[in-house]
Amino acid sequence: MPSVSSFLIRTALVHLVLGFTIGAILLVGKAVHHVPFQYLPIHIELLLVGFVIQLTLGVAFWMFPRLTTITDRGRTKPIFAAYAVLNVGILCCCLSVFELPLLLGFGRAMEVVAMVAFVLNLWPRIYAFGRY
Amino acid sequence: MPCLTRYFIKAGLLYFGGGLALVFLSNLLALDEYPWLASATPVYFHMIMVGWITQIIMGVSFWMFPALARDNPRGNERLGWLAWAGINLGMMARMVGEPLSASGTSVFPGLVLILSALLQWLGGLAYVVLIWPRVKGK
Numbered sequence: 001m002p003s004v005s006s007f008l009i010r011t012a013l014v015h016l017v018l019g020f021t022i023g024a025i026l027l028v029g030k031a032v033h034h035v036p037f038q039y040l041p042i043h044i045e046l047l048l049v050g051f052v053i054q055l056t057l058g059v060a061f062w063m064f065p066r067l068t069t070i071t072d073r074g075r076t077k078p079i080f081a082a083y084a085v086l087n088v089g090i091l092c093c094c095l096s097v098f099e100l101p102l103l104l105g106f107g108r109a110m111e112v113v114a115m116v117a118f119v120l121n122l123w124p125r126i127y128a129f130g131r132y
Numbered sequence: 133m134p135c136l137t138r139y140f141i142k143a144g145l146l147y148f149g150g151g152l153a154l155v156f157l158s159n160l161l162a163l164d165e166y167p168w169l170a171s172a173t174p175v176y177f178h179m180i181m182v183g184w185i186t187q188i189i190m191g192v193s194f195w196m197f198p199a200l201a202r203d204n205p206r207g208n209e210r211l212g213w214l215a216w217a218g219i220n221l222g223m224m225a226r227m228v229g230e231p232l233s234a235s236g237t238s239v240f241p242g243l244v245l246i247l248s249a250l251l252q253w254l255g256g257l258a259y260v261v262l263i264w265p266r267v268k269g270k
């Protein structure tokens with residue numbers, strides 16, 4: 001597994017633990033009829049973007065067909081940059097629940113930039129068997 | 133495919149089917165006539181995201197991720213079974229606890245929800261401890 005994929009996947013696993021922890025707190029809240037709903041957006045952000053999407057991107061970069069030679073997965077620097085931008089975006093979206101609404105817009109913009117970078121870099125690696 | 137992976141995927145398929153059936157039911161029936169269905173949105177959402185997507189991720193990664201060592205390729209499988217039991221028992225407890233808790237104020241449904249939270253959290257943690265050492269860059 002390339003090291004950028006291991007960064008993406010391990011970070012996704014950290015988000016899984018944090019997201020499940022907040023989910024468990026919310027569920028215990030439901031049990032005692034006192035749910036801290038203000039933290040629900042953090043739960044959703046960590047698990048949907050931080051865990052599911054980030055893990056998928058890490059596995060995609062590792063597993064998609066290689067370019068020209070059997071070792072060539074394309075440039076890793078833009079993927080490392082997109083990884084950093086994505087996680088700053090996630091962090092900003094999470095912090096925005098503490099009455100910092102501007103961070104939500106900034107965080108979402110960072111996430112979009114990161115996703116565009118991922119798509120542009122993964123696009124050439126999606127081709128039919130034997131077609132390259 | 134390892135036995136544990138088959139259990140994750142087959143349980144996942146059941147949650148996927150069950151979750152879709154619940155989505156279908158709650159769109160079909162009038163929610164004010166069936167109050168337990170009104171509490172179903174978070175239940176079917178999590179049946180699909182935890183019961184289906186997360187379990188598929190857990191099962192396939194246990195099968196496909198790089199081997200840990202030649203003599204112990206997949207790590208401590210017991211942790212994997214703990215994850216499977218935690219997620220599945222926890223989801224089942226949630227499927228029972230949410231509608232009960234929405235339709236009454238007795239203590240029992242609350243205890244079921246607390247049990248569900250604990251089981252799912254433990255399941256998630258066991259999976260991460262199991263898979264972490266297998267996520268290694270070259």
Ligand code: HEM
Pocket residue numbers: 020022023024025026027028030040043044047048051052173174177178181182186248249252253
């Ligand atoms: C991949 C895993 C998960 C994802 C993507 C996820 C996502 C979400 C989303 C989108 C919502 C809002 C749904 C709504 O308003 O109906 C939500 C609510 C919630 N989640 Fe999760 N979740 C995940 C796992 C968990 C786990 C493991 C737990 C508990 C241990 C949990 C507990 C809760 C609770 C208590 C709520 C509030 C439900 C309500 O509105 O009454 N979640 N989650």
